[in-house]
Amino acid sequence: MRYYLIAGERSGDLHGGNLIKELRKHDSKAELRGFGGEYMREAGMEVVVNYQQMAFMGFAAVIANLGTISKLLKQCKNDILQFKPDVIILIDYAGFNMRIAKFAKQNNLRVFYYISPKVWAWNTKRAWKLKANVDRLFSILPFEKSFFRKFDWEIDYVGNPVLDAIKAFQPDPDxxxxxxxxxxxxxxxxxxxxxxxxxxxxxxxxxxxxxxxxxxxxxxxxxxxxxxxxxxxxxxxxxxxxxxxxxxxxxxxxxxxxxxxxxxxxxxxxxxxxxxxxxxxxxxxxxxxxxxxxxxxxxxxxxxxxxxxxxxxxxxxxxxxxxxxxxxxxxxxxxxxxxxxxxxxxxxxxxxxxxxxxxxxxxxxxxxxx
Missing domain, CATH: 3.40.50.2000 (Glycogen Phosphorylase B;)
Structure with missing residues (x-):
């Protein structure tokens, strides 16, 4: 199957890389393409744009870089249509990815979201938009299940990838x-x-x-x-x-x-x-x-x-x-x-x-x- 993944930050790249490794165990012929970084590239994904071009923090930085963000959105949409994925996997990075989710749904593409946008923190009405544009939501925070039930949406709580990384950590004795x-x-x-x-x-x-x-x-x-x-x-x-x-x-x-x-x-x-x-x-x-x-x-x-x-x-x-x-x-x-x-x-x-x-x-x- 064809998978298009989008991560816009370092942590998303790390978690995306680990997810790709596990996906390939289920689907050895997986074709993977998208926006990400070195972790996702090393796991086997063709990286179209490095997340470092997208890492803008705060309202002021986003406003100052609206032109860049707009170009990246356009590039991403065009690349998705050319790649024709079986599923788009969005990883965190809500400002960018929620726009891609809406675009994907308009084009009848399947959308999975790993690491939910924090809609419970502000503007909870965005949960309705998320539900409308995302086929399955995979949460890493346990309290999100009860939050999304308020919107008549059963999501999957999958555990937390930070804990995975800590369990796998091997200390350097020197x-x-x-x-x-x-x-x-x-x-x-x-x-x-x-x-x-x-x-x-x-x-x-x-x-x-x-x-x-x-x-x-x-x-x-x-x-x-x-x-x-x-x-x-x-x-x-x-x-x-x-x-x-x-x-x-x-x-x-x-x-x-x-x-x-x-x-x-x-x-x-x-x-x-x-x-x-x-x-x-x-x-x-x-x-x-x-x-x-x-x-x-x-x-x-x-x-x-x-x-x-x-x-x-x-x-x-x-x-x-x-x-x-x-x-x-x-x-x-x-x-x-x-x-x-x-x-x-x-x-x-x-x-x-x-x-x-x-x-x-x-x-x-x-x-x-x-």
Whole structure:
């Protein structure tokens, strides 16, 4: 069969690559084409456009790049029609993919959506559009099943691919030595994100916290494909270390972490590392978010158990004074640490329903065979 997959971010590329590997176990003659990255290419998909051309964060960035997005949408639609897939598999990346879903349905093409758009967070009416344009929805968050039932739609909860990746992780026994981290100081992981705008907003505050805590060893989980000058506020501090493509190794050796809101907060929690979550949007974006977002938390772990597992420092609350106070609690207050780690165990139990990639591939193939 012919599969057309679309992922617009690094995490989608990773999960898409794992899904492709599982799909090929069911369909050894699968023809795969689409938008993605190296993980999907290595798994056997012909990549038409790399997701890095599509990774725009926030309302302002999207508006500034509307021309590029419009061209990519047109290219994607034309490529789909030429390829004539048996199914289009959309992976996260709602702004782009929901438009493709509508186009696909207008052209009588079958649509599967893996990793649901977060319509429960804002503008819940979009759930009706999703239902109208998507044949099967494969969710990685357990609370989404009950949400979509409100719209008379039974979806498939398949488990969470982040947990799959963590279970498969093999630690590097030489990690500390390789990165000159054989130190008596307690290690604090800094995870500023993977987008340029995230780094511009988060790193200066992280640098302030570093300067206030010379007794800790701070290590940045950096991204090779981003310009080095984005890290300057931290790289200019001689004691700060950097690691690339080794976030999981860093987390297993960390006493605490400061993490930009996103998938990394869930990963940090599943490794049982006490954390403080940070996020800062531009003024216009935040003004819009305050009026549109309908959820009590921004972090997945907090949403999954529906209570505050760890603190979220948003906008003006994301400052060095607040983070310094929280960091001391995360590292030095044993009861505070244990309570957070106990809550992490609950998140793990809820998500642990087998391999998300295996479950999704099996279900997709079975639906296609009906």
């Amino acid at each position: 990690f500390l030595q390789k990165h000159d981290l054989l130190t008596e100081k307690k290690i604090v992981a800094l995870l500023p994100g993977s987008r340029k705008m995230e780094l511009k907003r988060m790193i200066p505050v992280m640098a302030e916290v570093v300067k206030m805590n010379p007794h800790y060893q701070f290590v940045v989980a950096a991204v090779k494909t981003l310009p080095e000058d984005l890290y300057t506020p931290l790289s200019s501090i001689s004691s700060v270390k950097f690691v690339y493509e080794s976030t999981y190794d860093l987390l297993i050796h960390s006493q605490a972490a400061i993490v930009t809101s996103g998938t990394a907060t869930l990963e940090t929690g599943l490794f049982k590392v006490p954390q403080a979550v940070i996020y800062k949007a531009g003024p216009l974006e935040y003004w819009l978010l305050k009026r549109l977002v309908k959820i009590p938390f921004i972090s997945l772990s907090n949403l999954i158990v529906n209570r505050l597992v760890f603190k979220e420092f948003i906008q003006d609350e994301m400052n060095a004074t607040n983070l310094n106070t929280e960091l001391e609690l995360l590292i030095e207050n044993n009861s505070y640490r244990k309570k957070m780690q106990s809550d992490y165990d609950e998140v793990y139990r809820i998500l642990d329903t087998g391999s998300a990639s295996e479950n999704t591939a099996r279900l997709m193939y079975n639906y296609l065979m009906k």
